[in-house]
Amino acid sequence: MAVGMHGDPSTGTGRSAPAPRSGDGPADGSRNGLPVGLDDLARVSGRIRDAIETVVEGKPRAVRLALTVLLAEGHLLIEDVPGVGKTMLAKALARSVDCSVRRVQFTPDLLPSDITGVSAYNQERREFEFKPGPVFANIVVGDEINRASPKTQSALLECMEERQVTVDGTTYPLERPFMVIATQNPVEMEGTYPLPEAQRDRFTARISMGYPDPAAELEMLDAHGEANPLDDLEPVAHASDVRALIEVVRRQHVAASVRQYAIDLVTATRNHPELRLGASPRATLHLVRAARAYAALDDRDYVLPDDVQELAVPVLAHRLLPTAEAQVERRRPEHVLTELVHRLPVPSPRG
Amino acid sequence: MRIRMTVMAGLATLAGSIGLYPLFMGGQWFWHALGAVVAVAAGAVVARRLRIPAALEPLGPAVALLLYCTLVFTAGRALVGIVPTPSSLAGLRDLISDGASTANRYAAPVPDERGIHLLVTIGVGAVATVVDLLAVRLRRAAPAGLPLLAMYSVPAAIREHGVNWLAFGLGAAGFLALLMADARESVGGWGRMVFSQRWHEESPGDRDAPDISSLATTGRRIGVTAVAVAVLLPMAVPGIHPRGVFGGKGTGPGGDGARTVTTPDPMVSLSRQLTNPDDGVVLTYETDDAEPPDYLRLYALDRFDGDRWTYSVASRAQDKLTDASLPAPPGLTVAPSRTVTTRVKVSKDLRDLQFLPMPYAPTRVRIKGEWRVHSPSLMVYSLRDGAGGKSFTVTSRRALPSPGDLQAGGTYTSDMLSEFTYLPKSVPDKVRRLAVQVTKGSRTPYESAVKLQSWFTQTGGFRYDLTVGTPEHGSDLVDFLTVDKRGYCEQFAAAMAVMARELGVPARVSVGYTAGKAVSPGRWEVRGRDAHAWPELYFDGAGWVRFEPTPSGTEGQGTATEPSYSLAGGGSGSGGSDTSNPQPLPSSSAGPGGRPTGGAHFRNDLPGAGGTAAPAPKKHKSGPGYAPWVAGGTLLVLLLAAAPAVRALTRRRRWSAALEPPPGPETARPGPDDPRGPRPRGAADAAHAAWRELRADAIDHGVPWPSSETPRATVRRLDDLLGLDDPAASALRRIARAEELARYAPVDRTPPPADLLRADVRTMRSAFASSATATARWRARLLPASTVAEARDAARVASERTARVTGRAEHTLARLVTRVRALLPTRSD
Known part of the structure; x- marks a missing residue:
């Protein structure tokens, strides 16, 4: 069975236990050793960002979005052509947080049980025993997710949304934080199965890396020439720190008018003539959650329509289906969304 | 369903025909119009059943109309009462020419007569045929309004008072109903609408039908608004309808229960008599007046409508002649006069003459029958009897004024x-x-x-x-x-x-006859060619005095x-x-x-x-030539001053609302965005005021302000656009930040105080001004565009409120209808 499932040798599966803290621990200035306020959040997230950026050069926006998704308790889909550092970003994020990480290489013959785990017969105890699959981790890196068949992709459905796995009638909860970072090649590439709509809808955001600019590429050549920078990456935050940060994000203030704006935006995608499928209510939820995290990363304790606007494309675009006409005209959902953002009135008091 | 459209087309025609009411005296014609519409609809349905090509389809209604006319008007001469025969057709032809001559002879409203009824039947039937063909067969409901409009324009053109607004509204409603039915049919043909907002709220029973309720609601609103505008707008526009849209109440006839006296148009019958080759004797009279006697007057036309001289007599019951004496002639006080007695015998051939030919000014009339007098002009007339064949004696005072x-x-x-x-x-x-x-x-x-x-x-x-x-x-x-x-x-x-x-x-114009020719001493004969019109001028002391310009x-x-x-x-x-x-x-x-x-x-x-x-000119002409210029200039200045004044007022109102000391915490209202608690009123208001001022200033200077822009985005754009220096840029940022806080932040965050913001807004205003061209600067001062935007916003808010209110009313109505339906016994289908 050519299962590409393995614990990443450097992060290791065994590191789910609290790891030794790195030098400037995340605990300073916080209650119970955990970050509780915006300034803590800024500090911790800043450290994570810096750590990732030692590996992924010249992509501050992608890094920021990845962090946003992490803090918004969401899942991240990184889509781009091969070789632009998708997996690098995923792994860098995974390694900079001190928590359990599993990596699944999706291949066409991967089976659902290869992801969720199997019940195996234990000869000694003469009973079935559940062998947890790679989803039992804090961060699951699913590489080339659209190389697997839709059946296997769908194995992720339950765990992504409900953070639990049900095998043979028994439900096993997943540890928090739980984040799936999947990479995929554009659907036009050969040998890919497009993700089903239900699966896409579960990813909070889809980002693409894009080619680095020449200077960043040059720097990358230098850095990667000597050694794999990932090897030097040390965890800078603990899983419990992340949990605390998530709590901070949950407390972010979202004004009623901003919530309304998010709803307006999502509703507009449902009524748009060029879209066959608009965004779901779950999309609204994800949008507001991500906006909370985005605002927190901006050191703000309230959400602005700007945040919603920034996140509209990454959070909504992969959920929309253009109509046949729009496809013929090469109008992508991203274009439609950008246009909607430019058109939709921002909520303001009184008219 | 063709049947439904047929019915709607018929109803629309019928509703449109209501507008014809000013043309007729009674209400009888309407039943004939109804009959015609029904006959046409039936004919059209039969024609469609037989699948006649569209070009020939009007034949069906035409045949049905002919049968109907035969049945109603010449049943006695037709086969089995309905099949036309040559004799019944001839009868119809005679009736038509009768009707035509009546229509020619009388000014509107024309009396109820069979000939007129036949004309109404044919006319309305023709309109109904065209409407039916257009709306039902050719599915072009909109052009079907043209024949309806043509029908409506007939009374509007003939009667100076136009048509009652209610009648117009009914006609318009009929047409709108036709359009609605047509739209319903064509939308219904497409099946269910997928992206409707409310389809899932519909009851399961209605699922099969496409949901067009929101469309229909919009349509109804547009329709009602259009009709209301059409009815109300002419009132506001001077010149379109000088007597006001509800004319007929004040100056027009028919007020206080009076009945309008109708006669053949005096001028029309005058010219007809003058050109009639048959110059028969109209009347003869004996008089004790010196030769030649005075003219015999029938009518006094005292109104000039810009085209013709007309008169209007509103007859009231108290005008009835009870004894023979008439009111004293107006104005005839000091001038010498002579009492003249005239015995008039009117020829039997003179039919339809409801006014008595008498020398002016009659004081006593002895005649049989019910006669009335119009006191101001001393015209004597009857609503029932004709003067033809009558003999009467009239005593009159002939004024003999000296120059x-x-x-x-x-x-x-x-x-x-x-x-x-x-x-x-x-x-x-x-x-x-x-x-x-x-x-x-x-x-x-x-x-x-x-x-x-x-x-x-x-x-x-x-x-x-x-x-x-x-x-x-x-x-x-x-x-x-x-x-x-x-x-x-x-x-x-x-x-x-x-x-x-x-x-x-x-001055006024009198119509009647000249004295005619003497056939024997004291005995005179008046012929048709003696019909005449002459002006009468009023002089105090002598009353109305005849002149003769002919x-x-x-x-x-x-x-x-x-x-x-x-x-x-x-x-x-x-x-x-x-x-x-x-x-x-x-x-x-x-x-x-x-x-x-x-x-x-x-x-x-x-x-x-x-x-x-002289007293104020009656024609409202402005005397000296410069007055209109002065008035126009003042108006222009006022108009020019209006926009800046409104702008300044808005500015002051905004700031005074924001600067007013915040009321006590118990009266502070909760922030509109925040359910969690009250927001200190003053600070947020100041931020909003500053932001709106900034927006207004931007719009005034021609800087666009898209509504999809957040405060931050605005700051970025303005910074790029205006090339702000540091103080201005930070002022702008402060305003935006204050607005952002006021709008989106939790309540405990306080934006900066109002006077600071006000100074910042001022800084920004000068930044706008310095970056704008001179033209834009002046336009911002003289014609601030933001006032227009404000007005538009206000109008939008008002229209939204109206929509909400009408929506609620519609909802109530719908509920009422449902309830009434529930009360009714269910049909046994």
Whole structure:
């Protein structure tokens, strides 16, 4: 069975236990050793960002979005052509947080049980025993997710949304934080199965890396020439720190008018003539959650329509289906969304 | 469903035909219209069943209409009462020509007659056929409005009062219902609508039908608004409807339960009689008057509508002649008069004559039947009886004023002036100039009148010509006066009366007969050719006095006579010495011998003339030429000042609302965005005020302000656009941040105080101004665009509120309908 499932040798599966803290621990200035306020959040997230950026050069926006998704308790889909550092970003994020990480290489013959785990017969105890699959981790890196068949992709459905796995009638909860970072090649590439709509809808955001600019590429050549920078990456935050940060994000203030704006935006995608499928209510939820995290990363304790606007494309675009006409005209959902953002009135008091 | 559309088309035609009501006297015609519509609809349905091609389809309704007409009008002569025979067709033809002649003879409203009914049936049937063809067969409901509109325009064109707004509304509603039904059909043809907002709220039973409720609601709103605008707008626009849209209440006939007296149009019957080759005897009379006796008057036309002279008599019950005596003639007080008794016998052939031909001014009339008198003009008429074949005795007072009496009679009360010198504005100025020019040098109304008469009969170069058509428009009158100079008594009388009114002399046009020819001493005979029209002018003390501008004798109206007083320097008022000499004395000898009447209300616009103290001109002409310029200039200045003033006011209101000391915490209202608790009112308001001011300033200076922009985005854009220096940029950032906090932050965050923000806004305003071009700067000061935007916003808010209210009303109505339906017994389908 050519299962590409393995614990990443450097992060290791065994590191789910609290790891030794790195030098400037995340605990300073916080209650119970955990970050509780915006300034803590800024500090911790800043450290994570810096750590990732030692590996992924010249992509501050992608890094920021990845962090946003992490803090918004969401899942991240990184889509781009091969070789632009998708997996690098995923792994860098995974390694900079001190928590359990599993990596699944999706291949066409991967089976659902290869992801969720199997019940195996234990000869000694003469009973079935559940062998947890790679989803039992804090961060699951699913590489080339659209190389697997839709059946296997769908194995992720339950765990992504409900953070639990049900095998043979028994439900096993997943540890928090739980984040799936999947990479995929554009659907036009050969040998890919497009993700089903239900699966896409579960990813909070889809980002693409894009080619680095020449200077960043040059720097990358230098850095990667000597050694794999990932090897030097040390965890800078603990899983419990992340949990605390998530709590901070949950407390972010979202004004009623901003919530309304998010709803307006999502509703507009449902009524748009060029879209066959608009965004779901779950999309609204994800949008507001991500906006909370985005605002927190901006050191703000309230959400602005700007945040919603920034996140509209990454959070909504992969959920929309253009109509046949729009496809013929090469109008992508991203274009439609950008246009909607430019058109939709921002909520303001009184008219 | 074709049947539904057929029914709707019929209803629309019927509703449109309601607008015809001013044309008819009774309500009978409506049932015929209904019958015609039903017949046409039935014919159309049958034709469609037989699958006749569209081009031939009108045949079906036409046949049905013919059958219907035969059944209703000539059943007796038809086969089995319905199949047309040559004799029944001939009957129909006769009825049509009857109807046509009635329609020609009478001014609207025409009496209820069978001929008229047949015409109504055919006319409405034709409209119904076209509407049905367009709306049902060709599925073009919108153009079907054209025949409906044509039907509506008939009464609107004929009646000066137009059509009642209610009738118009009904017609419009009918057409809208037709459009709605058509749209429903075509939308229904497409099946279910997927992206409707409310389809899932519909009850399961309605799922099969496509949901068009929101569309329909919008449609209904648009329709109702359109009709309301169509009804209300003309009231606000001057000139479209001078008497107001609800005319008929005040000036029009029919007020206080009175009934309008209808007669054949006097002018029309006049010209017909004059040109009729059959010059029969109309009436004969015996009189004890000296020769020649006075004219016999039928009508006094005292209104000039800009095109023609008309009259209007609103008949009331108390006008009935109970004893023979009539009210005293108006104005006849000091001038000498003679009592004349005339016994008139009207020919039997004179049908439909509801007015009595009598010499002016009648004081007693003895006649059988129910007769009424119109007190102001002393016209005697009947609503039921005709004068044809009747004999009656009339006693009248014939005024015999001397020129001196008339010279002195040029003082008028303001009532008199307002009623009898009124001219609509449409009368061209040319007529007034001409009148002034012709009467140059005269100092009293009497002198003017004499000059006018002699101008018409001698010096003006007019020619009597019966071949000229009846004048229909005001322009015909001007043509007659200035270019053509050919006409018959109607043109002469109308023109002189108008010119007299222009000069401020009360005038009207009388229609009737000349004295005719004496057949034996004291016995006179009046023929059709003696029909005549003449102007009467009012002089205080003498009352209404006849003038004669129509040339007389063989070259003119054969039996016309010029009264002696109208020939200046002529008779001494001894009456009866009038001459039928076609060459009267030259009037040029009439020097300004009359004594000037001080303070006369006689309008003469010649400088230095005695009449310059005239009262306010009746035609609302502005006297001196600069007044309109002054008024216009003031208006322009006001308009120019209005926009900046509004802008300044808005600014002050915004800041004063924001700066007003925040009320106590218990009265502080909760922030609109925040359910968690009250937001300190002042700070947030100040931020909003600052932001709106910034927006207004930007718009004033022509900087766009898209509504999809957040405060931050605005800051970025303005910074790029204006190239702000540091203080301005930070001011801008402070304003935006304050607004952001006020809008989106939790309540415990306080934006900066108002006066700081105000200073920042001022900084930004000068930044806007310095980056704008000079033109834009001035426009921002003089015509701030933001006021327009504000007005638009206000209008939008108002319309949204209206929509909400109407929506609620519709909802209530719908619920009511549902309830009523629930109460009704269920149909057993």
